[in-house]
Amino acid sequence: MDRRFERVWGFCAAAAAAGLVFRSDLAAEGVREGIALCLQTVIPSLFAFMVLSGLLAGSGDGAVFAPFRLLARAYRLPEEAAPALALGLTGGYPVGARMAAELKKAGRLTAEQGAALLCCAFGPSPAFLCGIGEMVFGSRKVGLAVWCAVLVGSVLVGWLAGRGLRPEERPAVRERAEKAPFSERLVGSVLSATRAMGVICGFTVAFAALRRYLLLLPGGWGKFAAAFCEVSVGCMAAGEEGYMAALILVTGCCCMGGVSVWMQNACFLKGSGIPMEKFFLSRVLHLFFSLSAVLLFERLFSMSEWAAESVFSSFAEAAPRMGAGSAASSAFLVACCMLLLTGKGVSVRRKQARKAERGG
Numbered sequence: 001m002d003r004r005f006e007r008v009w010g011f012c013a014a015a016a017a018a019g020l021v022f023r024s025d026l027a028a029e030g031v032r033e034g035i036a037l038c039l040q041t042v043i044p045s046l047f048a049f050m051v052l053s054g055l056l057a058g059s060g061d062g063a064v065f066a067p068f069r070l071l072a073r074a075y076r077l078p079e080e081a082a083p084a085l086a087l088g089l090t091g092g093y094p095v096g097a098r099m100a101a102e103l104k105k106a107g108r109l110t111a112e113q114g115a116a117l118l119c120c121a122f123g124p125s126p127a128f129l130c131g132i133g134e135m136v137f138g139s140r141k142v143g144l145a146v147w148c149a150v151l152v153g154s155v156l157v158g159w160l161a162g163r164g165l166r167p168e169e170r171p172a173v174r175e176r177a178e179k180a181p182f183s184e185r186l187v188g189s190v191l192s193a194t195r196a197m198g199v200i201c202g203f204t205v206a207f208a209a210l211r212r213y214l215l216l217l218p219g220g221w222g223k224f225a226a227a228f229c230e231v232s233v234g235c236m237a238a239g240e241e242g243y244m245a246a247l248i249l250v251t252g253c254c255c256m257g258g259v260s261v262w263m264q265n266a267c268f269l270k271g272s273g274i275p276m277e278k279f280f281l282s283r284v285l286h287l288f289f290s291l292s293a294v295l296l297f298e299r300l301f302s303m304s305e306w307a308a309e310s311v312f313s314s315f316a317e318a319a320p321r322m323g324a325g326s327a328a329s330s331a332f333l334v335a336c337c338m339l340l341l342t343g344k345g346v347s348v349r350r351k352q353a354r355k356a357e358r359g360g
Contacts, residue, residue: 019213026212034208037232038201045127049091050098050196054189071155075162080108081117088121089154092128093231093257094200096121097265101272114274116165118265119282120158123150124231124254132232136239136246139306145297146247150254153290157282199267204230207260231258243304251294255287 020027068082077085084103088096100117103109109117126147133143207230214229215222227234227249234253238246257265266276297303 023213026216027209030209030212031205034201034205037208038204041128041131041232042201042204043197045125045131046092046095046200047193047197049087049095049125050193051186051189052087052091054102054192055185071158075116075120075158076165077113077117077162078108081113084117084121085158088117089123089151090125092125093122093261094196094264094268098196098268100274101269104272104274111273111275112165114272115276115278116158116161118269118274118276118279119161119286120154122257122265122279122286123147123154129250129254132235132250136235136250137243137307139303141306142247142303145301145303146251146254146294149251149294149297150286150290152293153255153286153288156289157286160285161278161282196268200264203260203264203267204232207233207258227253227258228256229259231256231261234258243307244298247294247298247303248291251290252287255290256283 065082065086068086069079071085072079072081075081075085080103084096084099087099097118100109100114100121103117104111104114124147126144129143129147129150130140131143133146134140137143211226211230211233214225217225223237227237231253235250238249238253241249262276262280265279269276
C-alpha cells in the first residue's frame with residue numbers, strides 16, 4: 001500500500017513539474033491571485049483573531065467569555081476551552097485548530113476533548129462571509145445569514161461530538177509556570193500569529209496556483225475540483241449559478257472548508273496528538289444541519305429579496321485586485337516580518353541571559 005501511495009505521489013509530482021515547465025504562465029497568474037487574496041482578505045480578516053487567540057490561550061482566562069463557559073460545560077469540555085470555542089466559531093477556520101493544539105500541549109485538554117472541540121470550533125468568520133455575500137449575492141445580509149446557518153450547524157455538531165466524552169473526564173494538567181508579563185505575552189502572541197499567517201498564506205497561494213491547472217479539466221470537473229480544494233474558490237464560483245444553487249453551494253463550501261483548510265488544521269495540530277478522524281466524520285452532519293438552517297432562513301425571511309440582480313459571474317471578476325490598498329497591506333506584512341526577526345533575536349538573548357544567571 002505504501003508503494004502504491006509513493007507511486008501516486010510520484011506521478012503527481014511529475015505532472016506538477018510538467019505543468020510548471022510547459023504552462024508556467026498559469027502558475028504565475030494563480031500565484032498573483034493568491035497573493036492578492038492574502039493581502040486584501042486573509043490577513044485583514046484573520047491576523048487580529050490570531051493575536052487574540054494566542055493571548056487567551058497563554059493566559060488561560062476563560063472568564064472573559066463567560067457565556068461560552070456554559071457552552072463548554074454542555075459539550076462536556078473543561079472551562080479552559082471557552083476562548084477556543086468563542087474564537088473558533090467567530091474568528092475563521094484555522095483559529096479553532098490552533099487554539100485546540102495549544103491547549104492540548106499545555107495540558108488543559110485531552111486528545112479526545114481536543115478532537116471534539118475541533119468538530120465545532122470550525123467555520124468561516126462573519127467578515128469573510130459578509131464579503132462573499134456582497135460579491136456573490138450583492139448583499140452582505142445574505143452572507144451574514146449564511147454565517148448564522150453555519151454557526152447553528154457548528155453548535156449542534158459540538159453537542160453531538162461531546163456526547164462521546166465522559167463528564168468527569170479531566171486532562172492531566174501540568175504545573176503552570178508563573179504567568180509572564182502582559183507585554184511579553186503580547187509580543188509572543190504577535191510573533192506566533194505572524195508565523196501562523198505565513199502558513200495560511202502559503203497554502204492559500206499554493207492552492208490558488210493549483211486552481212489554474214484544475215480548471216483545465218474537461219466539463220465541470222475542473223470547477224468542482226477547484227471548489228473542493230479551496231473554500232474561497234468554491235464560494236466565488238457559486239456566483240455563476242442561480243440564487244438558490246449559489247446559496248446551497250456557498251453554505252456547503254463553508255461547512256466543508258476544503259483541502260487547503262484541512263491541511264492548515266493538520267499543520268497546526270502536528271505534534272499535539274489530536275486526531276482528525278472525528279472531525280472529518282462531523283463534516284457530513286455539519287453540512288446537513290447548516291443546509292437545513294439556511295433553507296429555513298430563506299423560507300422565513302425571503303433572503304432572495306436582499307440579493308442584487310447583478311452579481312459577479314466568475315472568480316476572476318470577484319477576486320480582489322492589487323490596488324491602492326495593497327501598498328499599506330504590503331507595508332504591514334513587511335513590518336510583521338521585521339518584528340518576527342527582531343523578536344527572535346530578543347528571545348535568544350533572553351535565553352542566554354537566563355542561562356548566564358543560572359550558571360552564576
